[in-house]
Amino acid sequence: MDHLKRILLGTAFFGASALAFSFMVLPIAAIFVHVPVTDLLHQFTNPVVTDALIVSVKTIVVAQIAILLLGTPVAYLLASRRFPGHAIIVTLVELPIVLPPAVAGLGLIVAFGRFGLLGSTFDWLGIDVSFNQTAVVLAICLVAGPFYVRQAIASFESVDKNLIAASRTLGASPTRTFFRVTMPLARGGLAAGEALCLARGLGEFGATIMFAGSLQGKTQTLPLAVYTQFEAQGGLTIALAISSLLVIISLAILLSLKATSLWQLSRQSSLSPFGRSRSV
Amino acid sequence: MATLSAEFTLPLRSFTLGLSLEVDGTVALVGPSGAGKTSVLRAVAGLVRPSSGRIALGDDVWVDSARGVFLPPDRRRVGLVFQEYALFPHMTVRENVAYAGAGRADEYLERFRISHLAKARTTELSGGERQRVALARALAREPGVLLLDEPLSALDAHTKSAVRAELRELLADLALPTLLVTHDFEDAAALSDHVGVIVDGELRQLASPADLVASPADTFVASFTGANLMHGRVVGRDGGVTEVELADDGHRVYSTDDATGEVGVVVYPWEVSVARSRRDDSALNVIEANVRSIVQVGNRVRIHIGPVTAEITEASVDKLDLEVGSLAVASWKATGTRLVPLT
Structure with a gap:
């Protein structure tokens, strides 16, 4: 009886796993097999695809630079200082991660759009941020930036405080300590956060379509092009081609993320193997 | 400096x-x-x-x-x-x-x-x-x-x-x-x-x-300090016993530990016994010197004789009629003497 129970249980677990796995893999496989692969390859010269690729690359590069330049100091500050309201600020920084992108998009419109909170200020400064590439960049920054900042905070926090203290007692200023000790030791974690942020930014859809629209060659990124082509008459093959491209890019990002964490693990031994409890 | x-x-x-x-x-x-x-x-x-x-x-x-x-x-x-x-x-x-x-x-x-x-x-x-x-x-x-x-x-x-x-x-x-x-x-x-x-x-x-x-x-310091540590130099080894000349006063002490050169001689105060005169016993280490201090530590007493401190009971102090300056003999066994290499 027990034996039979075990066989039934085993079968049920195997069945559930097989079902779940197929469910996750089939849609991805379907993208590549729905039309012949040669048809997909043909579409890569289609201006809809090349325009979207150019818009995506341009906006993602600018957004990543902005996120790195602004997000790194914010993360370092939040990791190294404790002040009243610290937990609230960290929570607010993380909020866009769980926020529906459509809400983020609407928020961007009513904050920076022509009739938004800062709209008249931007107008006066001659900055126009609706339905252009600046809007795409802002949408990516808001939605994807927190993925980087959150990981960067954790990376800075994980740097052994004694190494930072050692650097200072060896005569290094706070600036030298940051660039020679803190940054190199946090680098692996920062790269992982960067990869996650890149993947999220590349897939950004909801906030972008609300705030920047989907104008081919202007604000239409790869995911927006997938949606627009799918809606258009006879655009399914183009949508599939772009999708296959996005699958490959996403896979590459994921693999490099895994490689980074492996590399980090292999050299993560800042503590002595003779660890003892510390006297205070 | x-x-x-x-x-x-x-x-x-x-x-x-x-x-x-x-x-x-x-x-x-x-x-x-x-x-x-x-x-x-x-x-x-x-x-x-x-x-x-x-x-x-x-x-x-x-x-x-x-x-x-x-x-x-x-x-x-x-x-x-x-x-x-x-x-x-x-x-x-x-x-x-x-x-x-x-x-x-x-x-x-x-x-x-x-x-x-x-x-x-x-x-x-x-x-x-x-x-x-x-x-x-x-x-x-x-x-x-x-x-x-x-x-x-x-x-x-x-x-x-x-x-x-x-x-x-x-x-x-x-x-x-x-x-x-x-x-x-x-x-x-x-x-x-x-x-x-x-x-x-x-x-x-x-x-x-x-x-x-x-x-x-106080008793905490006493419990924490533990051993005597005297500095000396190994001068010979014979029959499984190492002879050490103490740096301070030239006294010879003996240990079963093997060592050469400069050493620290470690003896616990409670391993050292005190007498008024030399006795015939198995202890190889015998130092005859004046009592430098007598300090009460809880229910015991620490007596500093020459280079070494002994810890004995109050009753023993009374029995021996010891006071600062009087001549006393400290003795302890070579087996109770650790040598710590310092070179």
């Missing part, structure tokens, strides 16, 4: 650290874990800010709360060797040393006999090697004061005695004011001229190791 003077209070989690110290030779702070020993070093190095007080190396004032002076660690000439050494894992041995003094790396690598490890990652080193790198790095800064946090605790027992001897030699050569903390009284006595016993952030007693054993200020 400038003197390090430190007098400060620093509130910690469960008590307030408060002490006043002058360091010109080597001073060791001993005490149980959580006594505030490491915090003393961190305060001197500038890693924590005392709530009040003054810390200065000679005329160089690092902290003066009355005048609002507080120099950051990088502006104090201090070499701090961390307990786990805190070597930079992303740098090679040479890069670690060069971090503290770019032009002096090779000189210090050579001095600590680690030139052959220059290109090694610090994570590949043994405990003894890691310590040498940490010392080389701290000294490449050319500090005016050396701070050592539990310099021997990260080492296994075998490496420890060799490293202790090396460290002792190094400290003698350096002639830098050195403050070290340890939880091991024997290490403290072997490495330093003066030992301070610190408990709950308070310096209970600061004296030479021999004085601490002979006249502990």
